[in-house]
Each structure stands twice: as C-alpha cells, then as structure tokens.
Amino acid sequence: MLQKKLNIKAVICISELVPKIKVDAIKALGAKVAIVGKNQEEATYNALQMEKEEGMRYISAFDDPLIIAGQATTALEILEQNPNTTTILAPVSGGGLMSGVAFAAKALKPDIQIIGVTNNSEPAIYSSIKAGKIVQVGETESLADALPGPISHNNQYTFKMCERYVDDILLISEEQIAQAMAFSLLKEKQVLEGGGAATMALLLKDEYVQNFGENTVAICSGNSVAMDTLLKITSTHKKFINQNF
Structure with missing residues (x-):
C-alpha cells in the first residue's frame, strides 16, 4: 500500500510456509516480496539485514x-x-x-x-x-x-x-x-x-x-x-x- 499510494519502497520478508494466496495479495498491493527461510525468524533476520545494508526501516509485523x-x-x-x-x-x-x-x-x-x-x-x-x-x-x-x-x-x-x-x-x-x-x-x-x-x-x-x-x-x-x-x-x-x- 505504501509503495502504491506514496511511492515508498516496501519489501515484505516472509518464509516459505506462507501460502501463495497471501503472497499474491501482498504483490497486488504493490509491495515486493522476499521469500527467505523456513520460518518467521529466518525471514525476520533477512529483513533486519536489509535494514542495515540498504538503509530501509524495519517494521515488525507485530512487535511495534x-x-x-x-x-x-x-x-x-x-x-x-x-x-x-x-x-x-x-x-x-x-x-x-x-x-x-x-x-x-x-x-x-x-x-x-x-x-x-x-x-x-x-x-x-x-x-x-x-x-x-x-x-x-x-x-x-x-x-x-x-x-x-x-x-x-x-x-x-x-x-x-x-x-x-x-x-x-x-x-x-x-x-x-x-x-x-x-x-x-x-x-x-x-x-x-x-x-x-x-x-x-x-x-x-x-x-x-x-x-x-x-x-x-x-x-x-x-x-x-x-x-x-x-x-x-x-x-x-x-x-x-x-x-x-
């Protein structure tokens, strides 16, 4: 939604366990999807690495x-x-x-x-x-x-x-x-x-x-x-x- 309406880059990091219907829904909103790791923790680690390396801001799906x-x-x-x-x-x-x-x-x-x-x-x-x-x-x-x-x-x-x-x-x-x-x-x-x-x-x-x-x-x-x-x-x-x- 941020990327679509405000032209702000958004990358959603998810694990391999997330079903395709949710992946498609995220893409439909304009965000990029990074499918990384076998669980939520591995996907979170990838997101935190992107924050450091690419200067993006990490936003937790729940702990925020x-x-x-x-x-x-x-x-x-x-x-x-x-x-x-x-x-x-x-x-x-x-x-x-x-x-x-x-x-x-x-x-x-x-x-x-x-x-x-x-x-x-x-x-x-x-x-x-x-x-x-x-x-x-x-x-x-x-x-x-x-x-x-x-x-x-x-x-x-x-x-x-x-x-x-x-x-x-x-x-x-x-x-x-x-x-x-x-x-x-x-x-x-x-x-x-x-x-x-x-x-x-x-x-x-x-x-x-x-x-x-x-x-x-x-x-x-x-x-x-x-x-x-x-x-x-x-x-x-x-x-x-x-x-x-």
Whole structure:
C-alpha cells in the first residue's frame, strides 16, 4: 500500500510456509516480496539485514507500538458496539493483535476477560508465558499459517503486554481448526482462514462456552485461504458439522 499510494519502497520478508494466496495479495498491493527461510525468524533476520545494508526501516509485523495501537482499535469498536461484553477471544501468534486488544479493553473495562487462542503446534507466546521468559519454538506447516512460529529474544512489547493483560491462552488442534473453517462456511456463510477460525474453534467446544458467558465476542480475523483448500476441508468435515450443529 505504501509503495502504491506514496511511492515508498516496501519489501515484505516472509518464509516459505506462507501460502501463495497471501503472497499474491501482498504483490497486488504493490509491495515486493522476499521469500527467505523456513520460518518467521529466518525471514525476520533477512529483513533486519536489509535494514542495515540498504538503509530501509524495519517494521515488525507485530512487535511495534503503532502496529499494536492499530490493532487495539478492534477492542474499542467491540466495546462501543456492545458495552456489556464480558469476554473477548482473539487469535494470538506474535501478539500484536492480542496485546493491543487486551491493553485497550482492560483500560476501558478492567474486569473484562481476555482469552487468547492459538494452535497447539509451536505456540510461541503461550510457551513463553508458561516459562516466564521468551522461549524459542519451531514453525511447522499448519492450516492456521498465521499462528505458529517463534518470537525474537529481542521482543520489546508483545510478550510483556500479553503476560500482563491476557487472562489465559487456550490451545486448539489442527482438527478443531479445520472443523471451525467448515462450520464458518456452512453455517455462518463466512470465509475464514485457519488463524481467523481459531476463536470459532474454541466456541465449538461446549466446555469452554459455558465458562465464557453470553456476552462473549470472538475476533475472527483473516480470510486469506485458497478456495480449493477451503472447499476440500469443508467437504471432509461437512457430515460432522451437519450432525453436530
């Protein structure tokens, strides 16, 4: 967008795990794409090298005050539209959305419950909070490609903010993610990528719903999924969805 509207050079460094549909979307906005490394950390290292060698400014996808502030407006909209909200569920990866939402929501309503949701494969923020320090995780291929992957030891904001303001982070499986994507399309007529369906996956489990209460808001953020992939997932899980919901 910067390159297209302001004629500012933008290079987005991503790993080999990022699906083609997202790569194409980035290119369509006018940015250049550098596909480097097998995980987010290797792509980040490449971006930092470009900053040194080419005089560009590095902007983290999540660990940046302005990114966090922008994400925080989601909580402002939620509480403006429904002041009685008691629980907000949000997907969590590097923590930009999660920390922004948690900070803003708690500032306006200190007793609100903030729950993060991530997949159970290499959950960086979850593992780090459990350990009380940033721990390194790997990054594996997932339907929720936006969720797994490491956060840097140099993390300045999101780890501490999530540790302070998020009440709990719950894990979901690949199977639950697939079911939520199918449910969203079949029952809600919504196209959601794996990361965007993470909170929906949690709501499909009765034991969690009972704890959250009626005024629960689930942030379903992201619809960048190839239609052939989504239709295949939906076809596989259609019988289960129709029988149970």
